[in-house]
Amino acid sequence: GAVVSQHPSRVICKSGTSVKIECRSLDFQATTMFWYRQFPKQSLMLMATSNEGSKATYEQGVEKDKFLINHASLTLSTLTVTSAHPEDSSFYICSARDSGRPRGALFGPGTRLTVL
Amino acid sequence: GENVEQHPSTLSVQEGDSAVIKCTYSDSASNYFPWYKQELGKRPQLIIDIRSNVGEKKDQRIAVTLNKTAKHFSLHITETQPEDSAVYFCAASGGNQFYFGTGTSLTVIP
Numbered sequence: 001g002a003v004v005s006q007h008p009s010r011v012i013c014k015s016g017t018s019v020k021i022e023c024r025s026l027d028f029q030a031t032t033m034f035w036y037r038q039f040p041k042q043s044l045m046l047m048a049t050s051n052e053g054s055k056a057t058y059e060q061g062v063e064k065d066k067f068l069i070n071h072a073s074l075t076l077s078t079l080t081v082t083s084a085h086p087e088d089s090s091f092y093i094c095s096a097r098d099s100g101r102p103r104g105a106l107f108g109p110g111t112r113l114t115v116l
Numbered sequence: 117g118e119n120v121e122q123h124p125s126t127l128s129v130q131e132g133d134s135a136v137i138k139c140t141y142s143d144s145a146s147n148y149f150p151w152y153k154q155e156l157g158k159r160p161q162l163i164i165d166i167r168s169n170v171g172e173k174k175d176q177r178i179a180v181t182l183n184k185t186a187k188h189f190s191l192h193i194t195e196t197q198p199e200d201s202a203v204y205f206c207a208a209s210g211g212n213q214f215y216f217g218t219g220t221s222l223t224v225i226p
Binding site: 046 | 205221
């Protein structure tokens with residue numbers, strides 16, 4: 001069935017390095033995917049909308065040069081956290097809507113990023 | 117954009133009692149309102165949803181009501197069980213994006 005996968009599930013990196021997170025739709029195509037950030041015990045904050053074949057749309061306050069989004073195909077979107085700092089440590093979750101599934105959105109399992 | 121507020125932030129109930137979580141939204145163009153349950157460290161899972169052309173929807177112990185005029189909707193869980201303990205998020209959507217409420221941490225005390 002339709003599922004959203006994310007890789008890696010956990011990543012630990014040094015401050016100043018870049019980290020790429022992949023989000024894939026399985027058994028369906030997603031022209032639009034969404035990236036969320038979630039701090040402990042807090043809600044999911046929409047960071048950006050990833051559009052296949054075009055530029056991502058960022059929410060207010062999200063730095064587009066720091067959080068690079070690429071949606072190269074109908075099944076893959078990537079989020080790259082550039083020059084990561086400890087304050088970027090968070091749980092990053094992607095989601096996608098399956099046009100054949102009228103209810104809700106499917107979420108990936110999330111990626112726990114820890115920047116040392 | 118849309119602004120979704122959710123109350124309460126924490127809720128403790130005795131097993132068997134009911135739990136009610138309320139949300140308000142700001143954008144009158146929003147027409148779809150899902151509720152998600154998220155267990156610690158896991159992805160959100162859709163539990164129930166409602167569209168703006170419906171006032172109430174029920175699925176076993178879970179029900180959702182929508183007042184489109186007042187721009188608020190609520191989640192009702194009856195006969196709560198310990199496995200209902202989790203964080204619940206409401207969301208509002210007028211297109212592809214979902215905007216989430218701040219979450220309610222529900223604890224069901226055995």
